[in-house]
Amino acid sequence: MPLVRFTPGSDPVNGLLALQSELERFLRNPGFNLGLSGYGAYPPLNIFDDGDGMVVIAEVPGLDPASIQITSQGRTLTISGERRREKLDGQASFHRRERALGQFSRSIQIPEHVDLQKTSASYEAGLLKLRIPRSEASKPRQISIEPVERR
Amino acid sequence: MATTDLTTREKQPVPGKEQTRPGRFFQPEVDICEYDHEMRLWVDMPGVRDQDVNVMLEGGVLTIEGQVAPALYEKLSPIYTEYNVGNYLRQFTLNESIEESGITASMRNGVLELKLPKAEKARPRRIEVTAH
Incomplete structure (x- = not known):
């Protein structure tokens, strides 16, 4: 079981950075x-x-x-x-459809x-x-x- | 097993200029459609709570920003991951002039819906040809 636990502190920026690096570390973890x-x-x-x-x-x-x-x-x-x-109202032309x-x-x-x-x-x-x-x-x-x- | 229609695309980092705020920024995926009277946008920003979205229109540039909520991942230690999290940022230059006071934005289940009504002069108008 992993030993590091992510706990955001009072600082949201560092909380996010810590979370990002944690998630990066386990990206496509072949051990699972x-x-x-x-x-x-x-x-x-x-x-x-x-x-x-x-x-x-x-x-x-x-x-x-x-x-x-x-x-x-x-x-x-x-x-x-x-x-x-989402529901469209009648005639609409799409400029982008990325989703x-x-x-x-x-x-x-x-x-x-x-x-x-x-x-x-x-x-x-x-x-x-x-x-x-x-x-x-x-x-x-x-x-x-x-x-x-x-x- | 059977993924019928959808595949996962990797999140795209925001290209170009460096952000003043540290951390990753991703480009959210959008759909944009145009009606005679308005432009409508849907922006996928999973992990962003309803109140953490900023929409700005300045000098014809529409900026959409979403702050991801790290608290949604509180007290969790990753074992296996497929996506990373980060704030979202996307900018568009609008060709149409927009009635700024009429813009509405609503956020629901991680999807932002924006309605940008066109200014009166930007709407297509049918010009009657009078026969002599």
Whole structure:
């Protein structure tokens, strides 16, 4: 597990710089296997450890939160939805069309130590955030030695 | 697995001039469409909260700036990353004259929508030809 934890202080500029260099360090980290769909698939995502499990954040702006589908099967987590074009009023001519709009579906492989059944999701500022807590079985446990009874 | 329509494009850093503020700036992706009476823009700025957007129009140059909220990543240590974060900046020179007082901007789920009404003189007008 990583030892460095990002905590923005009172200084927003240094907070952002620290976050940027942290994210850079783990860019396409080959030590982590996403399985089915790797880098380049939509939406782009970052995976974190929050001390109590895993957090997956996808940059996918402009969604209707009710239309986002999150499903899990075995160790596979799937996020799907559609980025729709905003309603246009009649005749319009486009000067630029750069935004990625359309349907998407991305599946990734989740490690053994987290419990996919307990995944919770939130959507804010165009970021889809999934929290997957650590499974009970993976938490460290102290095993005590039972005293041997003397006869 | 099946990514139907979309692929991820790497964020593009803002080219050219150096920023006074440190850190990365990215160029947000935009759609621009034009109507007879207005220009409309949509700007994708994931990670920017509704109140952290600045839109300025000065000397025919439209500047759009979004401050990313590092707090959205608070107390998280990366394991694997595919995108970096940074503030967004984009500038356009407008060919049309815009009725500045009528500009409206709204930010929702990381997408900024801008409506720039054209000034009366910039709107296309049909000129009737009178027959003699």
